[in-house]
Amino acid sequence: MATTTRSRTGTARKTTRSSDSSLGLWLAVAALWLIFDQFTKVLIVQNYQLGDATFVTNFFNVVRVHNYGAAFSFLAQAGGWQRWFFMGIGIAAATFIIWMLRTHPHQKLFSFAMASLLGGAIGNVIDRVWHGYVVDFLDFHWNFLSPLFHQGHFPAFNVADTAITIGAICLILDEILRVRKTR
Secondary structure, eight states: OEEEEEOTTSOEEEEEHHHHHHHHHHHHHHHHHHHHHHHHHHHHHHHOOTTOEEEEETTEEEEEEEESSSGGGTTTTSOSHHHHHHHHHHHHHHHHHHHHHHHOTTOHHHHHHHHHHHHHHHHHHHHHHHTSSEEEEEEEBOGGGTTTSGGGBOOOBOHHHHHHHHHHHHHHHHHHHHHHHHO
């Protein structure tokens, strides 16, 4: 149901309750990613010391790692300024994503992607605020990765990183589907 409201300048602006509820849905998706991310990190911090690892399968371990940088430890050895830099990027990204969710709430795949990116970005910003680093703990390793990574271990990551990756994949898929639809 559409309603008309007046802004401060007196111009009429149409809003819809369904847009507000769609935005709420996508913010809830982001919140679920965030809660799952922070819950798993609390479990790791409470039960593992830095470097502790638990064998799970022949290709997966749970390990506590601190990442002072970004993806693949980018700028991890930069001297400390990168903490604030990556926090700023995360906050700017979250602000932009919320704006995108407000303007495109009915584009389901796009909004799911944005919500996943939002939950992941905020999860890693929270880590930087509380700890000064991001807590990573998912350690996948395969022999075929040995030429690329030490002993085939893909860099450890966390649930927030998973949300960001899923969000990025969904964004690419959404764009491919959008382009195909316009042809």
